Amino acid sequence: MPIYTPPTEDMQFVLHDVLAVSAADIPGYDELERDFTAAVLDEAGKISAEVLAPLNATGDAEGCSLENGVVRTPKGFREAYEQVRTGGWIGLDADPDYGGQGMPYLMNTAVGEMFVSANMAFNMYWGLTHGAMSAIHAHGSDEQKASYLPKMIEGTWSGTMNLTEPHCGTDLGLIRTKADPQGDGTYAITGTKIWISAGEHDLTENIVHLLLAKIPGGPDGTKGISLFIVPKFLPDADGNPGRRNALQCAGLEQKMGIHGNATCVMDYDGATGFLVGEEHKGMRAMFTMMNEARLGVGLQGYAQGVVAYQNALAWAQERTQGRGLGAPANPDGPADPIMVHPDVRRNLMHQKSFVEGARAFALWGAQLIDRAARTGDAESETLISLLTPVIKGFLTDKGFETTVLAQQTLGGTGFTRAAGLEQFVRDARITMIYEGTNGIQSLDLVGRKLPQDGGKALMAFFDTVKGFIKDNEGDETLKAEFLEPLKAASKDLQTAAMYFMEQGMKQPANALAGSYDFMHLFGHVCLGLMWARMAAASRDALAAGHGNPAFHETKLATGRYYMARQLPATGLHLARITSGADTVMALPAEAF
Incomplete structure (x- = not known):
């Protein structure tokens, strides 16, 4: 277990x-x-x-x-x-x-x-x-908030998000689910939605589906999409579950992972729906939910890495095999714990330095959300909008990679179900796909987020990095081990952004072909910034004699690993980006 x-x-x-x-x-x-x-x-x-x-x-x-x-x-x-x-x-x-x-x-x-x-x-x-x-x-309207929010907050009712249909995923402008006005303020919802997480289950007394559909006669594409509340049971006069709505779960997806969650095919056969907001303005409303979900999925990615790392570490501390260099670590036994071997240490340090950096990144992102929501700070809103595809894409890619590294630590045992690592690998894999594949995240980052407001958000990020470096450049140890690597990585990010600005209009394929590498380059700089901030905090704690010295020394050592062994990946990503699209697009479709 x-x-x-x-x-x-x-x-x-x-x-x-x-x-x-x-x-x-x-x-x-x-x-x-x-x-x-x-x-x-x-x-x-x-x-x-x-x-x-x-x-x-x-x-x-x-x-x-x-x-x-x-x-x-x-x-x-x-x-x-x-x-x-x-x-x-x-x-x-x-x-x-x-x-x-x-x-x-x-x-x-x-x-x-x-x-x-x-x-x-x-x-x-x-x-x-x-x-x-x-x-x-x-x-939602005041009436909708009063009807649904208290039950959902107390957990007696649950909620879902219904976007995807059998014939379309990312391109929501192609959806066919229709919403026919009934003349009484309600709509008859007809269509099929797929991959609906928690679409049907036995945990709550009602399920509130938020669903995208098109009202006949509306604009084509995404401009014609509206958002509806479609409850499993229609609330009665007292606000309790009443008549069963005309919807059902038509099937469960057989998936690689997250078996404990019901991923449903949902059929709507003239179900009663209630418009949220204005007609044909559904995408804006749904993006409130979708952006939050993307941040949550980024958290899922690294959180699976956390538990996988913990199990890999426990195995490496107990499993004995071979002898390390120098004096035996286990002189009374026939072999040493595999922790003594440099390659096992590399594997574990890779995992540890990622999950701890990712945790700091995710919590910093959450703080930006709070600042934007609770103070109205526009700069924080702009910055977290820019970082959202990075949090989702980079943390899930690297989170999955971390589960695989953890599985590798166990050797053949990691390939067995009894050890449990293979479940973490399977569960983490979906995070790279749902709520917009990571390829889509990278296109959103480069195609939409970077050029918004003339690159204002990216400039704000660079100012944050530069400000931190300036504030701490007096510490020579921090400067050599953390600030200089961060400065070099940030320069790679700036060079890549300038390349996109130069190529974006005349050769847009060059920018799009480099978008995935840019997302990872950006992610590494973000974690580099987090590690530099954590190093400064541990340095200050040690100097002041606060906290557990062993904790802070470990934090500094882990940060040094990230800056020396992971952060230099920015150079590789920059080289790929500036190679352009020619090699990517060289083959005609039929040559594949």
């Missing part, structure tokens, strides 16, 4: 030593004192380790079942969901006016990492609800 240990000490370090949350000028952050965040994280960690993690392997093995239109979740899921629900975790950062606790999104992100590491498939049942709540809160 795989292990899971909540990384609360590292989370506290990022929150307080790196991000200095309780001193931040963001409304609500003054309440985030160390004792308070420790209490929240410890309780979430306890649920994660003791309730959710034990169900991960069994949920994967059992999966979900569909019988007569009813989906049954794996054994133990209903009882675990009730613990999560009654604990108030679903509405942790939700609006108190509708029953939420009103904590910052930052805390929901930290707690979410633990829930995902413990049991990703299970967490998805209320993870999608959170996104649906956000969309209704931002774009």
Whole structure:
């Protein structure tokens, strides 16, 4: 059975030593004192380790079942969901006016990492609800908010996102699901949606589907898309589940991973739907949910890397094979733990330096979201918009890579189901695909986000990097080991951006062919910045005699590894980018 240990000490370090949350000028952050965040994280960690993690392997093995239109979740899921629900975790950062606790999104992100590491498939049942709540809160009418949000926040109702159809995925302008006006303010929804996570299950008394459809006579393409609330049961006069709506789960997808989550084919046969916002303005409303989901998927990617790394480390500390260089590490036994071997250390350091850097990146992103939402700061809004495809694409690519490295640490045992590592690999793989494939993320980054407002967001990012370097350049050790590598990587990013600016109009294929490498180049610079910030925080703690010296020395050593062994990948990505599109597009289609 795989292990899971909540990384609360590292989370506290990022929150307080790196991000200095309780001193931040963001409304609500003054309440985030160390004792308070420790209490929240410890309780979430306890649920994660003791309730959710034990169900991960069994949920994967059992999966979900569909019988007569009813989906049954794996054994133990209903009882675990009730613990999560009654604990108030679903509405942790939700609006108190509708029953939420009103904590910052930052805390929901930290707690979410633990829930995902413990049991990703299970967490998805209320993870999608959170996104649906956000969309209704931002774009729904007062009546819709009052009808749906309290039930969803308390977890007795759940939510979904219905976009994809059998004939189209990314190109939503091709959807065929139609919404016929009924003359009473409602719409009859007819069509089929696929890959609907948590589309049908037995955990809640109602499921609120947020669905994209086209009203006849509207504009072509995405300009003609509207967003609708289509509940499984129509609320009665008292707001309770009433008449069953004309929708059903027509099938469950047989998937590579996340077996414990019901991924459904949903059929709508004249189902009653309620318009959210204005007609033909559905994409704007859905992007509220989709952007949040992309950030959540980025978290999923590295969170699977976290639990995979923990199990790889435990194996490397216990597994004995061969002798290391020098004196035996285990002189009383026939062999040493495989931790002594340099290549195993390289493997583990690669994993450790990624997951800790990714955690800091994700929490920094969450802080930017809070600053934008709670203060109206336009620069933070612009910056997190730019970083969203990087968080989703880079963290899921590297998160999957981390699970594979962890599996490799176990050798042949990692290939067996009993060890549990192969499940982390399978579960992590979907994060690179759903909520917009990572190729789409890179195109969004280069084609839409970079040129917006004349590159203002990217300039703000560069200013952040330059400001940090300037503030810390007096420390010679930090300068040599962290600031100079960060400066060089940032220069690679600037060179790549300039190349796109020069090529974008006259040779757009050159920019698009380099977009995926640019996303990874950008991701490495972001983690380089995070490691430099963490190094500065640990340096200050050691100088002041605060905290656990061993923790901070370990943090510095791990950061040095990232700066020396991972961050130089920016040079490779830059070389690929500036090679242009000629080699990529050289073969005619028929030559493949």
